[in-house]
Amino acid sequence: MASPTRTTEHIRQQLEDRILRGSYPPGHRLNERDLAAEFAVSRTPVREVIRMLTSEGLVEHRANQGAFVRRNSLKDILDMFEMLALLESSAARLAARQSTADDIPPLLQAAQETIDTAAITAERYTSANRAFHEAIYRLAANETLAGQITDIRRKIEPYRGHIHRIAGMRSMSAEEHLEIVSAIADKREGAAADVMFHHLDMQRAEFSGFVFSLTKALA
Incomplete structure (x- = not known):
């Protein structure tokens, strides 16, 4: 079984790759529940990855809506x-x-x-x-x-x-x-x-x- 750290890093790499390649275009919503189901994990590592991607400027949070791939002006x-x-x-x-x-x-x-x-x-x-x-x-x-x-x-x-x-x-x-x-x-x-x-x-x-x-x- 993969360690929590390795699991989080794997999810981060996958989501980052999708964002950078355009599979998740600017404005795409990152649904914690759907992603947790896809990667067969709890929502905790998904939430941590979203936090990391937010700090890197790739994701943004919208009040009462959730996390989205950042859309710049x-x-x-x-x-x-x-x-x-x-x-x-x-x-x-x-x-x-x-x-x-x-x-x-x-x-x-x-x-x-x-x-x-x-x-x-x-x-x-x-x-x-x-x-x-x-x-x-x-x-x-x-x-x-x-x-x-x-x-x-x-x-x-x-x-x-x-x-x-x-x-x-x-x-x-x-x-x-x-x-x-x-x-x-x-x-x-x-x-x-x-x-x-x-x-x-x-x-x-x-x-x-x-x-x-x-x-x-x-x-």
């Missing part, structure tokens, strides 16, 4: 996209400064994996994309910066799913990864930062355009 989402672009451009700059020749082949391989998966599925691409960006955080060797980036990425991941579901956007994004690797390999710190900022700022613009088009269509 458009301004909040665009602000987070902008902050992510600024922070990741700093990570790319540091990676260009501190990387060695031995670091480049694995980074290039990670970039190539995003190109290979871009034509397959959004889910495969999302996983490869995350691995590529995390490789850059490791090269930057700044845990505080990496922690801030990871926190923001987790909060906006449910909204980035729209972008990753567009095959053309996946391919364009993957090709930009090669430009980032090239700048890092050549020790061009400014170029690495600029390309990374543009790379993520384009996603902000794409998401903003998507919301505008959707709002107009529903008007």
